[in-house]
Amino acid sequence: MxxxxxxxxxxxxxxxxxxxxxxxxxxxxxxxxxxxxxxxxxxxxxxxxxxxxxxxxxxxxxxxxxxxxxxxxxxxxxxxxxPPEAIEAMASKTRAKELMGIAPLGEVTGADLPVLVKAAAGGGGRGMRIVRRLEELDGALEGARAEAASAFGDGEVFVEPYLGGDAHGRHVEVQVLADTHGTVWTLGTRDCSLQRRHQKVIEEAPAPGLDSRITSELYEMAERAARAVDYVGAGTVEFLVSDGTAHFLEMNTRLQVEHPVTEAVFGVDLVALQLRVAEGHALEKEPPRARGHAIEARLYAEDPARDWAPQTGTLHRLAVPDGVRLDTGYTDGDDIGIHYDPMLAKAVAHAPTRAEAARKLSGALERAAVHGPVTNRDLLVRSLRHEEFTAARMDTGFYDRHLAGLTAPAPDPYAPLAAALADAHGRSRFGGWRNLPSQPQVKRYASAGEEHEVRYRHTRDGLAADGVRVVHADGRLVVLEVDGVRRTFDVARYGDQVYVNATALTALPRFPDPAAQLAPGSLLAPMPGTVVRIAEGLTDGAFVEAGRPLIWLEAMKMQHQITAPATGTLTALHVKPGQQVEPGMLLAVVQENRS
The missing domain is CATH 3.40.50.20 (Rossmann fold)
Structure with missing residues (x-):
């Protein structure tokens, strides 16, 4: 522009x-x-x-x-x-609900449960806690207030009925865009039901499976919310749709992370339109027509199998095949730090139909090169191919039900061999073969918590391995023929880290390091971060119960609890509030009470 x-x-x-x-x-x-x-x-x-x-x-x-x-x-x-007045009216979820005629809960009783504690000024899932038992309420309020104050500078929270996965609710929103001349566009619906920790993971437009009645109702409420505060610019009105009824959640008085799916379907640039509206230009009286379907997946540096723990380190390479849109704040070689949100990129696919968009996006992510810290890439691919998603039967409880299956390790069985053959390329001092039969070479790799040992040989015809035919092997590309079928493996190595297609491996030394052994009950930092809290009365010799929160870490604007692995005695506490910790650092040791 x-x-x-x-x-x-x-x-x-x-x-x-x-x-x-x-x-x-x-x-x-x-x-x-x-x-x-x-x-x-x-x-x-x-x-x-x-x-x-x-x-x-x-x-x-x-x-x-x-x-x-x-x-x-x-x-x-x-x-x-x-206008600031519109932000003021809608940015606080408590005031927004009052404006829409909805009151948050007052005193919470057992009959109200489950409930959701939410930050009034929040967003992105921060400052939110589900409370299923009354005795959990005080702790949830305290944690939500602290997280909200850290992320938004405002510790106000409120309580509302929880209509999440238990009620098969869907998170549906409407994009609005308004100018200063009285025109308000409602640019379709988006479904953002696939969430972890109340933060969106996969979004799509339009929201699938909504009938015309509820779609019209959503449009009407969204436009009414915008006109009620004389809204200007881009905004989003969010709803929970459950049992055919739309419940107003909030209005986000800003651009949404997931705005690209709306842009793809309507053929517009929302940021450019924001700028034009701010310059005083009028919108057309009617928005463009929607075309096709778009799906966005958020690529996070996090480990879904370890309670979504954020990850840090060097992003060696990030490359997604052509044909999908990639919005990212990182390039190859950038460091992923501890201070901010762990989202690396958003990948967006647009196609004539929903099925084609899902297939296009899952295929691109599967073939993407994502070399660096652990990410949720495999989870995204499996989510897009899950039968509930493909049938548009997903809701906000999707990951509560399916996380274990979606994160089960599934490394390529031939990835360790491909890594070993790529590493062995050109290493032989004898030109790659000997006159006498050579002894097998042995290499060990770790992947998804399992150790793999592979064997190969140098022969007069090049590298060889039992059960496969090595068609080609160099430092970056290995081609194997397995049962008559050729398979190609792209290999990249950064120190001990090896990436073979979508499988991440760690090259292991020939002999394990005996110094790496830790005492049973050792609590290690799952991520880099800052110790923000130690449980009251927690000192050496203290009695702790299994599952009791002992240490709170703050990383990437969210708090993470480190809990006791067993009932027993705290024999060592190695950290204090305010201390910075690195992944794998010893935090404390709990000796299990076996009596």
């Missing part, structure tokens, strides 16, 4: 992609959100110093903060978003 851009960046994001590609960049000293991206005064100052004339708030941090919007306007800058 010919518009020059100014990026703001924290110290942790000094070399981030958005910092590198912007025309100008301004530093926000510090690394935590509270020091940087939640400091509206610093961001306004950066805009003024850089000579900017407008501020786009993105879709996180201060994007729904009315005070920030006012500060932008007071500085003489254009605010690319709704």
């Amino acid at each position: 010919g518009i020059r851009t100014v990026a703001v960046y924290s110290d942790a994001d000094e070399n981030a992609l958005h910092t590198r590609v912007a025309d100008t960049a301004v530093r926000l000293p510090g690394a935590t959100p509270a020091e940087t991206y939640l400091r509206g005064d610093l961001i306004v100052k950066a805009a003024v110093v850089a000579g900017a004339d407008a501020v786009h708030p993105g879709y996180g941090f201060l994007s729904e903060n009315a005070g920030f919007a006012r500060a932008v306007l007071d500085a003489g800058l254009v605010w690319i978003g709704p």
